[in-house]
Amino acid sequence: MIQRPLSPHLQVYRWRLTMAMSILHRATGVALAFGTLMVVWMLLAAASGEAAFSQFVVCMTSLPGQILLFGWSIALFYHMSNGIRHLFWDIGKGFELKAAYGSGYAVLIATAVLTMAVWCPLFFG
Amino acid sequence: MENSENLVAPLARARGLGGAHEGTHHWLHQRITAVANLPLMLWLVWSVTHMASWDYAGFTAWLAQPVNAVLMILSVLSVFYHASLGAQVILEDYVHGAGWRLVKITAMKLFFIVMALACVFSILKIAFGA
Numbered sequence: 639m640i641q642r643p644l645s646p647h648l649q650v651y652r653w654r655l656t657m658a659m660s661i662l663h664r665a666t667g668v669a670l671a672f673g674t675l676m677v678v679w680m681l682l683a684a685a686s687g688e689a690a691f692s693q694f695v696v697c698m699t700s701l702p703g704q705i706l707l708f709g710w711s712i713a714l715f716y717h718m719s720n721g722i723r724h725l726f727w728d729i730g731k732g733f734e735l736k737a738a739y740g741s742g743y744a745v746l747i748a749t750a751v752l753t754m755a756v757w758c759p760l761f762f763g
Numbered sequence: 764m765e766n767s768e769n770l771v772a773p774l775a776r777a778r779g780l781g782g783a784h785e786g787t788h789h790w791l792h793q794r795i796t797a798v799a800n801l802p803l804m805l806w807l808v809w810s811v812t813h814m815a816s817w818d819y820a821g822f823t824a825w826l827a828q829p830v831n832a833v834l835m836i837l838s839v840l841s842v843f844y845h846a847s848l849g850a851q852v853i854l855e856d857y858v859h860g861a862g863w864r865l866v867k868i869t870a871m872k873l874f875f876i877v878m879a880l881a882c883v884f885s886i887l888k889i890a891f892g893a
């Protein structure tokens with residue numbers, strides 16, 4: 639086998655917002671993939687019966703459960719917003735340096751706004 | 764085939780498959796599921812935060828509604844397929860050695876298939892009122 643180096647070689651770059659956000663897209667994708675286990679648990683528990691389902695609800699409404707859900711929602715909204723940014727790149731739009739940074743900040747703001755829109759009513763409502 | 768110096772075209776090249784040996788399928792499916800995930804995940808977040816009741820009877824009654832059952836099945840299929848395509852790219856990037864890579868990618872795909880099946884079965888069981 640040819641031993642070619644694999645991407646990415648993080649250590650040779652200086653940190654940039656665009657680069658950090660790119661890595662974060664991958665990190666949130668992985669986190670969300672593990673987060674699907676909560677959905678699996680929810681559905682399996684509901685199909686298994688009342689006892690299993692209320693156990694799921696108790697765990698998810700506990701403090702660790704809520705922290706987990708809070709983190710999952712941030713990851714989801716970040717990955718979702720940044721995913722839209724990716725899709726625009728895929729059709730060839732937004733590559734100018736200014737646009738790439740502008741959309742990057744927009745993603746960060748959208749993540750914060752969406753997360754608050756979900757949690758503020760639950761917290762204060 | 765501009766840089767081909769051989770009249771015998773490798774099959775993969777003749778089919779238009781590039782360096783990843785599978786053409787643009789993977790890339791395209793990742794994008795299609797990304798677009799599908801968007802409304803589906805917004806629906807899911809809206810639904811779980813606006814659930815009338817989180818007790819067993821309330822939740823199963825909600826999931827048994829045809830629209831909710833269908834959207835939940837679509838969500839599971841789209842998200843799990845998207846996640847497995849994404850995880851494949853990540854394993855291709857980081858796992859060294861073709862054999863190991865194949866083992867890990869296959870195990871990962873089987874894992875997502877089992878999870879998706881468990882979800883779809885559970886949804887259908889509730890939807891058909893068992």
Ligand code: HEM
Nearest residue numbers: 664667668670671718721724797800801804846849850852
């Ligand atoms: C909510 C809407 C979503 C959108 C719009 C979206 C969009 C995208 C896009 C465009 C990519 C390709 C990025 C690239 O070119 O490098 C991607 C990758 C990925 N997504 Fe999503 N996604 C969504 C939801 C999800 C969910 C729910 C999961 C997990 C359960 C997930 C897991 C992944 C993973 C693991 C990758 C691979 C990351 C990488 O290659 O670095 N995505 N997503």
